[in-house]
Amino acid sequence: MKSPWCLCGTFVLTLLLMGCNQAPPDTRDADVKAIKDNEAQWNQDYVSKDLDKIVGHYADDGVLIVAGMPASSGKEAIRTAMQGMIADPALSLKFQASKVEVAKSGDVAFTQGSYTLSLTDPVSKQVVNDHGSYVTTYRKLSDGSWKAVVDIVVSEVPPPAPPANPPKKK
Numbered sequence: 001m002k003s004p005w006c007l008c009g010t011f012v013l014t015l016l017l018m019g020c021n022q023a024p025p026d027t028r029d030a031d032v033k034a035i036k037d038n039e040a041q042w043n044q045d046y047v048s049k050d051l052d053k054i055v056g057h058y059a060d061d062g063v064l065i066v067a068g069m070p071a072s073s074g075k076e077a078i079r080t081a082m083q084g085m086i087a088d089p090a091l092s093l094k095f096q097a098s099k100v101e102v103a104k105s106g107d108v109a110f111t112q113g114s115y116t117l118s119l120t121d122p123v124s125k126q127v128v129n130d131h132g133s134y135v136t137t138y139r140k141l142s143d144g145s146w147k148a149v150v151d152i153v154v155s156e157v158p159p160p161a162p163p164a165n166p167p168k169k170k
Helices: 004-020 028-047 051-055 075-087
Strands: 058-066 092-102 108-120 127-140 146-155
Touching: 028 051, 028 092, 028 108, 028 127, 028 146, 051 075, 058 075, 108 146
Parallel strands: 058 146
Antiparallel strands: 092 108, 108 127, 127 146
């Protein structure tokens, strides 16, 4: 017959081992809410034209990809790319996610949605209105905050037609 201490020790050891093999808690619902709240704040930061806060939504190694421009890699490159846009008095940017997905692991996520944008065309000096789609990939940092790692913006407005070539002189 085994001693009661041996049985008790085996039981405690079994419980400890079972506890170690449990999956982490599923925090996806809370993470989805946190990302939606983050994007709502990001919209407000565009309204206030606060460049530091806008750039603060990106991870240090974040990448911004916008049609017609080279990719901006890193916070400082993103800041430089956005300075002129933020200084534009006509700037208005609003975006809304139609889809928010968080990985089961809870450390990466993405949003997909649409945007509207008004700004001054640097050539014509006229206010132009743009709209399109975006996809933003997020990483959860050790402090629990979500930062954009890759932000891709795609306009649905066709580019302007090139100017007509004047007839060649003979």
